[in-house]
Amino acid sequence: MGSIDYFRSAMKSAHKGLLDVIEDLTDEQLHFRPLDQGNHIAFIIWHYVRTEDMVLNFLLQKKKPVWNEEGWDEKLGMDPRAQGTGMTDEQAAAIKIQDKSAFLKYMENTFSSSEAYLDGLKDEDLDQVHELAVMGKRSLYEVVGGTILQHSANHIGEIQYVRGLQGLKGSPV
DSSP, X not given: OOHHXXXXXXXXXXXXXXXXXXXXXXXXHHTOOGGGTSOOHHHHHHHHHHXXXXXXXXXXXXXXXXXXXXXXXXXXXXXXXXOSTTOOHHHHHHOOOSOHHHHHHHHHHHHHHHHHHHHTOOGGGGGOEEEETTTEEEEHXXXXXXXXXXXXXXXXXXXXXXHHHTTSOOOOO
C-alpha cells in the first residue's frame, strides 16, 4: 500500500467517524457547552468540516469551497467566510446548526469532494510543496496527513469527550 492509498483509506475512515459521532445527537446535545464555557459539538464539527473544505478546495485546488459553491452558508443562515479559527469563546458559542439534516448533507458533499480530490492523486504528488495563505509552505503530504487527518482525529476525540460529559457513549472502543 502506497502513502496515497493509506491517506484515502484514513480519510474515508475519518469521514465515517465524524458522521457517526454526531448522527444520533439531539439539538440540545449538539449545542451543549461544558461548564457553559467550552466549545459545543456543533461548533467543533462545523469548524472541522469548514476547515477541510477551505484547505482542500480553496487553498489547494483554488476553487470555491463546497460551503459557498452550493450555497450552504445561505441555506444554513451562517457566515459565508468564517470557519472558526481565531474566534472568541462568545463567537464560537454563537455558532448554531439549526438544520442538522442540511448540515449533514453539507458534510457528505464536502467529504465526497475531498475523497474525489485524493482519488486523483498519486504518491509522487504528495511531495509537491504549496504556498498556502496562513499556513505557509507545506507539502501535500503535510497538508493531508497533518492538517486534515490529524485535525479530524483531534476533533473526533474532542466530540467524544463532550458526548461523555453529557452521559452519552463517547469513544466506540
